[in-house]
Amino acid sequence: MSAPGSVIQVRSKIWLEINGEPVFGQGREELLRLVQKNGSINAAAKAMGITYRKAWTYIDAMEKRLGFPLVNRLKGGPGGGESTLTPQAEMFLEKFDILRQGFNETVNRKFMELDF
């Protein structure tokens, strides 16, 4: 039972919302991790294959909705500027990682059993 010549696959997603608006998901998590790793929003965006504009918009929206900063930004300076994560952002990353642990795997296993 599947479409002719095509393969059906299951996908799943967890995210956090505040007032019905997304504040944290897998894409945003990856973005923050790359900011943490690279020390720059710009470099993180490049690593993810998205524009700086998009990355900045994501972070800005997250912060506005949460009501506290996730990224400490510096304009100018030695390397032109830099960005680091706030302690609150790091705690978010940690907890969110636990939340989604094993999540996709569980879904995929159940999916295999069903023979879609």
Place this chain on the structure above:
Amino acid sequence: MSAPGSVIQVRSKIWLEINGEPVFGQGREELLRLVQKNGSINAAAKAMGITYRKAWTYIDAMEKRLGFPLVNRLKGGPGGGESTLTPQAEMFLEKFDILRQGFNETVNRKFMELDF
């Protein structure tokens, strides 16, 4: 650790894709169930609070991507027309329901333990 005066909540989603395009999710499942219950796309749309146009577009896209019909449609006739689900659509509903069984509950339980 949450935004001042607001409540963070976790949300999750499962859906099926074919060639990277969504063919089945919770909204579409509900739509099909309402078609099944009401015998009409129009009534189902109203029950969901969406326009007929939108409901029709969803179903049309699903069928195009899957490559087989989900809804048997009748134009004109006793009540002006009617729509019923194909056997394939009913099987989809059944399997998808199993797939997502307990899913949200599991996520929510884990979320509570973490104290976001």
Place this chain on the structure above:
DNA sequence: TTGGCGTTATGCGTTTTTGGTATAACCAGC
């Protein structure tokens, strides 16, 4: 036979969202 009714079906303009490009602001070092 003809007009009305309630559905399915779809064209098309409008609105909203999203994306990308260009440009300014910033600051250490040379």
Place this chain on the structure above:
DNA sequence: GCTGGTTATACCAAAAACGCATAACGCCAA
């Protein structure tokens, strides 16, 4: 002051979503 690399934002373009308007259809009642 000029350069380099970053953050920040304005502004226009493209795309997607939305919804209104209208046609097609076939029973049924008049």
